[in-house]
Amino acid sequence: MPRLSDALSHRLGAAINTAFTHPAPSNIAAVVNLSAGLAPDEALARVGYRYTRQLRNANSPEQRLLLSSVFDQIKEALTRNALHRQDWFYGYSDGSSKRCGTPVPDSGVGGVIYDPDKHPIHAFSEYRKGLTSYESELTALLLLLEEALSLGVMRLYAHVDCRSLADMIEHKPYDERILPLTERLSDFCAVRLIVIPRKNNRVADRLAHKACSSGGVGLNQKPTGAWLAKAGAAQVADAAV
Structure with a gap:
């Protein structure tokens, strides 16, 4: 511990x-x-x-x-x-980055956390400027871990759709680019990183794209309870978590 x-x-x-x-x-x-x-x-x-x-x-x-x-x-x-804290929770994260005729890309990160009964309990959607696609994926996962810790979660199944990020964490955990992520992982009792197809990560994907497309307007608004209810149904429809 x-x-x-x-x-x-x-x-x-x-x-x-x-x-x-x-x-x-x-x-x-x-x-x-x-x-x-x-x-x-x-x-x-x-x-x-x-x-x-x-x-x-x-x-x-x-x-x-x-x-x-x-x-x-x-x-x-x-x-x-x-x-x-003995229970396992479920988390999904995703990042988005695009250039809209400017040299600095607009970026967004999103994620959702489900309780052990697979009901959505928390979500985030944040605009970030100037991140590459890989950096936005890394930032989204880091924020997912921080949000989970803030809820008192100690065991987490963390789902991502970026294979290169998962490989970096597994094979180069002390690379300076992901060192903050590696350090945050050590704050948990246990985390299992699971790579899933993008089609099975639609909820986090929507949150990331929503933030990216906002251009910072309505910056970092938390999804509502009604949105979380819809997210639960959508995630179950995507795949068994």
């Missing part, structure tokens, strides 16, 4: 303190999300350490009771998340 960076570790500590002082569901969720890169025992140990410090500073039995309740809520949320 990877270790947290110093910056992320500091953010997690601050989030734990905030959850104890302001025990809103969103603050507890922040602790869980920031703990995604830790083993469950280590995450709980960090919470327990801060819990002990908070108890020492508590001025009344009521405050101690509240802290105990918050600690139980965080512990339960971390346990649920640990079970959730």
Whole structure:
């Protein structure tokens, strides 16, 4: 299991303190999300350490009771998340690049993430300027991994339709062009990269082309829930994920 960076570790500590002082569901969720890169025992140990410090500073039995309740809520949320992280999720990414009479190409990246039951839960469609076709494919996969991590996903089937990218990751993982991608892969418990025909990647393809054709207008808008519902039906129609 990877270790947290110093910056992320500091953010997690601050989030734990905030959850104890302001025990809103969103603050507890922040602790869980920031703990995604830790083993469950280590995450709980960090919470327990801060819990002990908070108890020492508590001025009344009521405050101690509240802290105990918050600690139980965080512990339960971390346990649920640990079970959730054992599941495999499904991700699809694609890139698009084209020249429209200009020396610098318009580019777009897109992707969609499905839960273990193969329901779409998240998608992205972002405009990027000046990327080649290969660079847009690489960027799309990198963004897919980052978005999955932000959702707390630790096991991912990552689908791409670019064979050359998959071969580069397999045979030259420390090439400087893909080093950021290789480093991001190490943040997961497991990732399986699967190359599929382009016809079976239509959802991510549409998102990438939509962003590319936008020219940056309406930059990086997140697909709506209604769009995600249609994406689920479309992906099932394309192929069994």
